[in-house]
Amino acid sequence: MSAVSFCVLPQRGVFAIAGTDRRSFLQGLVSNDVNKVSANGVIHAALLTSQGKFLHDFFVAEAAERLLLDAEAVRLEDLRTRLGRFRLRAAVTLTVENDWIVAVAFGPGTAAALGLAMKTVHHLAGGGVSYVDPRLPAIGVRLMGMPSDVMETLHEAGCNETAQIAYERLRLELGLPDGSRDIVVERAGLLECGFEELNGVDFGKGCYVGQEVTTRSKYRGLIKKRLVPVMVEGPVPVPGTPLLLDGREAGEMRSATEGIGLALIRLEALAQAQHASRPFHAGTTRLFPRLPGWMVLPLRPGD
Structure with a gap:
């Protein structure tokens, strides 16, 4: 049996930024360098107040000419509102992907099982992605996309579904904020x-x-x-x-x-x-x- 476990994270959701100005728009707003985002690069970043205080954090990937943000599900509309205040004349559209899910796989051999031993990002059918967590590889691989695409990827890799508490304990032991x-x-x-x-x-x-x-x-x-x-x-x-x-x-x-x-x-x-x-x-x-x-x-x- 595979040592790789996975669980869906219902507290997470997906927000998409499309349009020709998507990179320059987000680059001027968040704490990390959006230019690092590529077909093989994902970042973790935050949106702050002008006084440097926390508002939102999220992972940023790119697929199908869109920036995909894995963020807190119950705060996605707040994120869209706050980003929208800076849109002005930027050629971007801001969309909450209500039908998508976020999942995480973890345990020994996770990256290899999901085809990420030699790269950090894999593109799923339907425009989703899987990627090694850019904060700390030990916490595993994150996936976002349509439920059928995410679950098919996990099952084909032989991952075993488990209760979210197993991931929660690992997150806390590693000291990663949620x-x-x-x-x-x-x-x-x-x-x-x-x-x-x-x-x-x-x-x-x-x-x-x-x-x-x-x-x-x-x-x-x-x-x-x-x-x-x-x-x-x-x-x-x-x-x-x-x-x-x-x-x-x-x-x-x-x-x-x-x-x-x-x-x-x-x-x-x-x-x-x-x-x-x-x-x-x-x-x-x-x-x-x-x-x-x-x-x-x-x-x-x-x-």
Whole structure:
């Protein structure tokens, strides 16, 4: 039996940008370089406020002369509205693909099973795509397209359908945020949520909305908090629950499931906890940070 599992992600949907100006239109708005998107290239990017605060994140692929955005399903209309404000005279059309689905395959040998061992993007029948997640290959392969095309691709590759909780646990263990569940809209900055290490921001691409604040945060060392995985011992705190270290508020819970979650923690408190091997507390629950290998934190003053 194949070790590759898959599940459909009902919380994700697909948004399409067509028209001759589609690349230049999106390039001036998002945190990553749209010029990296190609027949063999996909990016992860974000749309920000002018103050550099998070609005939306999405994956961007291209197929059939359209840019395809894998984004949060319940917020697709908000995304269309926000992008539409910048359309002006640009030759673009903005469409929500209501009939499409997003799925993810994961486990040992996923890329090879789906024909992505030597490339990062595969084009499906009907205009959809499958691609290695550009944030971190360990999280697997994402697919978007018509349900029949996506399911046929997965079944032909011998992938086994599983409950979404298996993917959720892997995501949390790897420390990957899931849109507005973990990144508070109009409050969070990208760099405190790992976008630099996870290939979601390009500091050499030039201007985009929120670029100045994001760049200043990096080069002036203004990041004071980070979203990190935590092992949970006890009842799982609900999102937004304050985390305490030695009785003082040090962070806030984000998404979680039994035994594992993400929390936004002040770097100063994180360094203290790491140095003394002390847990954070939320009521009777103890939480222990477990930093993934990709995460780079300035835990010492001046770093």
